[in-house]
Amino acid sequence: MKTPFVTAIAICLVSSTWLLPPQRPSPHPDAGEQSAGLAQGKAIFVSRCSTCHDDNGNKKLADGTTLLARLAQSKDPEARLGTRLKNPQERRQVTLYIRSMIEQYASTPAGAKPH
Ligand code: HEC
Numbered sequence: 001m002k003t004p005f006v007t008a009i010a011i012c013l014v015s016s017t018w019l020l021p022p023q024r025p026s027p028h029p030d031a032g033e034q035s036a037g038l039a040q041g042k043a044i045f046v047s048r049c050s051t052c053h054d055d056n057g058n059k060k061l062a063d064g065t066t067l068l069a070r071l072a073q074s075k076d077p078e079a080r081l082g083t084r085l086k087n088p089q090e091r092r093q094v095t096l097y098i099r100s101m102i103e104q105y106a107s108t109p110a111g112a113k114p115h
Pocket of ligand 1: 048050052061067082
């Protein structure tokens with residue numbers, strides 16, 4: 001069950017990196033650098049944030065929302081992450097990691113809510 005899902009995420013990630021660069025302004029458009037940053041971001045998130053947000057940001061918070069849901073509804077998820085991650089490099093890396101899951105979340109029917 002899980003493997004196709006992970007594959008789909010990977011495909012989304014790759015295609016969003018390669019096919020939609022104009023919609024994804026980034027200070028580092030280089031794909032190799034992005035995937036390195038993404039791996040770093042995952043390491044940071046899993047080690048420091050997953051206790052309370054799970055590895056995928058999908059753990060319910062007290063008000064019933066999740067970090068992922070909140071970020072998906074935000075115009076600027078990186079800025080919101082900045083409230084918790086003061087280091088700009090870490091913030092960018094975690095944004096890279098979480099952005100793929102935001103896109104996944106936003107593309108599922110349950111998450112496809114209007115802003
Ligand atoms: C000790 C538990 C805990 C840890 C660890 C933790 N968080 Fe959270 N975080 C929370 C809770 C609880 C909330 C919800 C607070 C609220 O209701 O506004 C929250 C909210 C947030 C928000 C605000 C979402 C919004 O509404 O804008 C961001 C961003 C966030 N966390 C990012 C992170 C990141 C990134 C890390 C790791 C560096 C992290 N958190 C680690 C418990 C935690």
